[in-house]
Amino acid sequence: MPELRKDPVIGRWVIIATERAKRPTDFKIKRDPPHGGFCPFCPGNEEKTPPEVLAYRENGTGANGPGWSLRVVPNKFPALMIEGGLQREGEGIYDKMNGVGAHEVIIENPDHAKTLADLTDAQVESVVWAYRDRIVDLRKDARFRYALIFKNHGEAAGASLEHSHSQLIALPIVPRYVSEEIFGAREYFNFKERCIFCDIVRQERGDRRRVVYENDDFITVSPYAPKFPFETWILPKAHQSSFEDGQVREYQNLAKALRITLRKLNAALDRPPYNFIVHTSPLNEKNLPYYHWHVEIMPTLTKVAGFEWGSGFYINPTPPEESADHLHRMEV
Amino acid sequence: MPELRKDPVIGRWVIIATERAKRPTDFKIKRDPPHGGFCPFCPGNEEKTPPEVLAYRENGTGANGPGWSLRVVPNKFPALMIEGGLQREGEGIYDKMNGVGAHEVIIENPDHAKTLADLTDAQVESVVWAYRDRIVDLRKDARFRYALIFKNHGEAAGASLEHSHSQLIALPIVPRYVSEEIFGAREYFNFKERCIFCDIVRQERGDRRRVVYENDDFITVSPYAPKFPFETWILPKAHQSSFEDGQVREYQNLAKALRITLRKLNAALDRPPYNFIVHTSPLNEKNLPYYHWHVEIMPTLTKVAGFEWGSGFYINPTPPEESADHLHRMEV
Numbered sequence: 188m189p190e191l192r193k194d195p196v197i198g199r200w201v202i203i204a205t206e207r208a209k210r211p212t213d214f215k216i217k218r219d220p221p222h223g224g225f226c227p228f229c230p231g232n233e234e235k236t237p238p239e240v241l242a243y244r245e246n247g248t249g250a251n252g253p254g255w256s257l258r259v260v261p262n263k264f265p266a267l268m269i270e271g272g273l274q275r276e277g278e279g280i281y282d283k284m285n286g287v288g289a290h291e292v293i294i295e296n297p298d299h300a301k302t303l304a305d306l307t308d309a310q311v312e313s314v315v316w317a318y319r320d321r322i323v324d325l326r327k328d329a330r331f332r333y334a335l336i337f338k339n340h341g342e343a344a345g346a347s348l349e350h351s352h353s354q355l356i357a358l359p360i361v362p363r364y365v366s367e368e369i370f371g372a373r374e375y376f377n378f379k380e381r382c383i384f385c386d387i388v389r390q391e392r393g394d395r396r397r398v399v400y401e402n403d404d405f406i407t408v409s410p411y412a413p414k415f416p417f418e419t420w421i422l423p424k425a426h427q428s429s430f431e432d433g434q435v436r437e438y439q440n441l442a443k444a445l446r447i448t449l450r451k452l453n454a455a456l457d458r459p460p461y462n463f464i465v466h467t468s469p470l471n472e473k474n475l476p477y478y479h480w481h482v483e484i485m486p487t488l489t490k491v492a493g494f495e496w497g498s499g500f501y502i503n504p505t506p507p508e509e510s511a512d513h514l515h516r517m518e519v
Numbered sequence: 520m521p522e523l524r525k526d527p528v529i530g531r532w533v534i535i536a537t538e539r540a541k542r543p544t545d546f547k548i549k550r551d552p553p554h555g556g557f558c559p560f561c562p563g564n565e566e567k568t569p570p571e572v573l574a575y576r577e578n579g580t581g582a583n584g585p586g587w588s589l590r591v592v593p594n595k596f597p598a599l600m601i602e603g604g605l606q607r608e609g610e611g612i613y614d615k616m617n618g619v620g621a622h623e624v625i626i627e628n629p630d631h632a633k634t635l636a637d638l639t640d641a642q643v644e645s646v647v648w649a650y651r652d653r654i655v656d657l658r659k660d661a662r663f664r665y666a667l668i669f670k671n672h673g674e675a676a677g678a679s680l681e682h683s684h685s686q687l688i689a690l691p692i693v694p695r696y697v698s699e700e701i702f703g704a705r706e707y708f709n710f711k712e713r714c715i716f717c718d719i720v721r722q723e724r725g726d727r728r729r730v731v732y733e734n735d736d737f738i739t740v741s742p743y744a745p746k747f748p749f750e751t752w753i754l755p756k757a758h759q760s761s762f763e764d765g766q767v768r769e770y771q772n773l774a775k776a777l778r779i780t781l782r783k784l785n786a787a788l789d790r791p792p793y794n795f796i797v798h799t800s801p802l803n804e805k806n807l808p809y810y811h812w813h814v815e816i817m818p819t820l821t822k823v824a825g826f827e828w829g830s831g832f833y834i835n836p837t838p839p840e841e842s843a844d845h846l847h848r849m850e851v
Binding site for chain 1: 522524525526527528529530531532533534535536537598610611612613667669670671675676677678686688690694695696697699700703704707715716718719722726742743744745746794795796797798817822823824825826828829830831832833834835836838839
């Protein structure tokens, strides 16, 4: 069972993921990972993953066989385990609990060679529907307080398998960064009686210098204070706190915005590795007036080093007005 | 002038470092950086750096020429500028100020081929004295509230030059992570009337499972809730809040602990890239009963990816009891 341990000073929880345990000697070879020809996410290899929890498939095809266009499976090497209770306990001055949670993989399409940016609008739309369907299902489990959806693309961004996929981790606590973001947004709301993200959307739409792309429901911007060069956010224009409570038309336009934004990043930066994260409200906290879900995309272009680890400050050599201008011009 | 910009939601400051400005096209080639033969930190090339602010040198040798055993110079491409005031101002809903601060490089020894772990105890001791001397000097400047000392070793850990060096960044504000650590330590002190780091030292010395090394004044441990595999901390055994207020004997024993710890990491992990950070109290906050300076060393073995960026949670596949046991056994 993985263990959650709490740093006794700053209170950050860490997952000691024993199911993925690495012996010290594993790190010596880690720097040049092997790439075999076998892919557990390709059609025909369905038995190499745990049984699917969701699939979009052709009529008449059976679970855990070919015929799917999208497939969601539990992670074979999960950071957290789905069974058990939290069992909080102390260890002298330290605190720990069981690593309970869900860790799922969204295999975005059957074609090994296609990245998310290479898919059609309709295919990207089915990916965002899968995110929604899984959240709607997982929020029925009362142990879970947050569902984090993210994607690591490319080895430098932490992807260990090449076949395009996203991940979902459902957690028994609201993670630190999410709490901080919600806390900040609530403080602003208490002071102004307005959603800060709505204010950001309004100011960016007026200013235009940091706008990358816009459609009826979504706007893509370079944020005012980006941690990294070419960090890019996609925000719904209308106020909405939960990703999973959108309208059909909104998921269509989100898919369009996501696909175009990724293609612009590909064109500007020669298909960079990247991470993206869906920032949304905690499970079962509905219709918050002060929070506004959105997607943050971070290409992996610079290295996080001692200064950032020591300070929580980020040094970004590229002003967002420059990256937005560059991305805006890219024809995709 | 670099600009400090504040994320309007979570309140994190970012340095938009215009002096190091990167055009979008720079990132396309960034992934395979060139390694020329020329090194601006080698003896004979002193005119390629800004004039030194401190040097330990042979009697009779002049500033900014050869004859030094250690040299501190301003960073040629500083993240912050030494001149000017903060000039806080708004930009609609956003906040910014000037990027005022000092950014210095500590060139640890003249020999290009020697890393910090390859130096003698006496040489490592002169490095820790240089850290101390620079802090003592910079704390006279009333604009600075914090001096962060850190080291990036190896390209994967963010070092852009190979010749072994550390860095110091003096900041006009206390950075976020430092405030969080001090806040956590103060909360504990308020509750227990004891320093949490003193409690950590006491528990680890009794428990032994996470102890890597110990001498009269310092203890090296794998922390209970490490973010990364083989994360390793060096703590003074006696309570002390400021790095720069030590006794001569303590700097000797710190040098010994640092050198042995780095050599053990080298032996266990085949000379890994790493970052280390000196965690110390803000400038001119003296003799805090609740804070305890220490060094945190983080080998670069795993990649920070979407989950960590989205949650502030870390997934660590190596229990600290295992890494401590392994490091403890290493003969160096």
